Amino acid sequence: MTHILYIEDEMEIGSWVTEELTERGYNVTWLKTGEGAESYTLAADIVILDVMLPGLDGFSIGKRLKSANENLPVLMLSARTAVEDKLEGLHFADDYVTKPFHPDELAARIEVLLRRFQKHEDVLEIGHLTIRTADMHILDKRTEKEILLTGKQYFIFQYFVRHLNQILTKEQLYEGVWKESFIEGDKTLMVHIRYLREKLEENPAKPAIIETIRGIGYRVKQQ
Structure with missing residues (x-):
């Protein structure tokens, strides 16, 4: 799971950003200074x-962190919109986002930086699947063919991979993927998981990749 170090002293925006990023599957450590x-x-x-x-202001801290580890991507957040401030930030930082911003933009910029600084490809072996987590490229080792996921299938499985070995409730999965509150009795998630199993499982009737945890939800476990 991607670990984000987030430094922000404003409680309201800090809580909001931490909640948004956590819901998107990131592990966030929030520091106030x-x-x-x-x-x-x-x-x-x-x-x-x-x-x-x-x-110490963010510029000074960012320079210290970057000096200590130049391969650690740093994204600056600021209400300052002056060109001089942006230039100062970009002199050492890897991106600069001005407030206010949309969480989708922040998440997209995070993913761009993670791809740019990725030192190696993280590859998971789960059953007969080989999964390249950077772009969710899934290979069936039996046939050497790529398994293509579409739409919500992709985002559901990505959420599972980001929460590997964790038991996830229907509510967590639905709210994490659809970004909406789960309504009890809604079969949407169940239908998508059935289609996902048809693509991923050796025997969809006896799933070994996406496990059903009776009475709770589902889990993808690294074997």
Whole structure:
């Protein structure tokens, strides 16, 4: 799972961004100041950093983090829109987003930076499947053919992979993929999982990839 180090002192926007990113499958560590941030960078895949912080400002912290690890992508957030501020940020940072912003834009910029800085391809072996997690390329080892997922199938399976080995409720899956509240009795998710199993499972009637956890939900477990 992608680990984001997020540094933001404004409680309202910090809570909102953390919630949005968590719902999209990221693991977020939210710090209110940059003090001690270096100790969190070893586990981080990307840093999201506000400019206006108590004590050292985001520019100073970002330069420190980048100096310590030039391969760690840094994305600056700021209400400052002046060209001079953007240039100062981009002098060391890898992207600069001005407030207000839409969560979809932030997520897209995160994914772009993660692809740019990816040192190696993470490959999962699950049963007869080989999964390249960067782009969700799925290969059937039995036939050496790619399995193509469409629409919601792709996003559902991506959500499973991002939460590998976790038991996920129907509510978590639906809200994580559709970004809407789950309505009890809605069969939409069940139908999509059935179609997904038809593509991924050796025997869809006895699924081994997408397990049903009776009375709770589903799980994809790395074997």
